Amino acid sequence: MSLNNQGTIFFIGAGPGNPELLTKKAERLIKSADIVLYDRLVNPFILQLVKPETEIIDVGKKPYHKHIQQQQINNQLVIAAQNHCCVVRLKGGDPAIFGRVHEEIDAIRQHDINFEVIPGITTASATVASLGLGLTIRNVASKVTFTTGHFQDDSHQTTDVTSLLNGGTLAIYMGVKRLKVIMNDIYQATGVDYPVVIVFNVSSYNEKCYYGTVRTIYNQIAKMEETSTPGIIIVGEIADISRISNCNNENCEQQRILVSGPREQVLNKAFELYEEGHWCVINPVESKHLHESQQSLLKQLKAETYDTVIELV
Structure with missing residues (x-):
């Protein structure tokens, strides 16, 4: 240095x-x-x-x-x-x-x-943690490959299935937009209808997962209204639904929350809410002292819709 x-x-x-x-x-x-x-x-x-x-x-x-x-x-x-x-x-x-x-x-x-x-x-680690899985599992998957489904200049590159063919796990980042092509590549290269799980908004209050196989998962995701939501695709025997201990999309108690009040108090409260599984941002009463770029961000955040607004004195 x-x-x-x-x-x-x-x-x-x-x-x-x-x-x-x-x-x-x-x-x-x-x-x-x-x-x-x-x-x-x-x-x-x-x-x-x-x-x-x-x-x-x-x-x-x-x-x-x-x-x-x-x-x-x-x-x-x-x-x-x-x-x-x-x-x-x-x-x-x-x-x-x-x-x-x-x-x-x-x-x-x-x-x-x-x-x-x-x-x-990394998202792949957070994803399997949320599902109660491991990227590797003894006698099931001894290796893992991280790959991307999005390439420079939108070029097409065939998905590397070496890990799958050798008893491993495939974690695909940025691949939802090209899901149909990727799943077709995998099936043509392997001839195996591997289990697949796709998780959107990993670690957030609105996390959602969809599970199926290489030949069925696209039809499930195609029903989604918004496919630009960040998601990760996990392919391999670890994604067998019988191994997944947590794939609950119906937790109505988790909310989007805006917390207003003195900055240090609302920051501490926000961390408590995240620990409870909610998603939140803060509206500090000292907002006039924020840099203009932070004020701009806060203005955008305050314009959004929240399930709950908490006021701290």
Whole structure:
């Protein structure tokens, strides 16, 4: 690491969404950041952990839509490090798993900028934890492969089924949009109608799972009204429904909640609510002291619909 007057960039994994799954180091750095550049799947409550005066910048990419280019993100990181001491680059899940962290590190290395990567819980791990499974199970699956269903320039690449053919598990990120093609690839390559489970909004109050097989799962997902919801596909013998101990889509007690009041009190209350399985954001009474970027985010959040509004005095 070089000695210079530039700041340090922390590439932080925000996990699958639930702030309770942040590492202690990730939470500490988020709270002390001088500027935050975040991806679109980061839970907005996690952004509300940053200091009131801290600028937050949305650099998120949305699959199949026009979005900010990677070179622009790289340039923003360099500028941020030249003007701030603690720069947080906040990514969903784990930055090293389909997070393009290496591309961004290569870019800042050219400017001799210090950095550190803080791992996060990747969606596949959170998914099987929610289902009461393991990505590997003795005598069932001895290996796991992480792959993506979304490729550069929407090109088609055949799904790698090596893991499945050798008694393993296949975890497919960003594959729901191409589900029919992916399932067809798997069946043609293996001739086996493997069990499949797809989980949307992993670790959130509105988490939903759908289970079936390679030949049946597409018809179930095709009935969904919104297929842009983040979801992960797990294929292999571990996804047999008889092994899944928790696949409940009907928990009516879990709610979207807005908590208003003094900032420190509502932050503590929000963590309690997440522990109970709810999803919430905060409306601090000190909102006039927020950076304009945080005020903009808060305005958007307050305009949304909530099941419950809690006022703390």
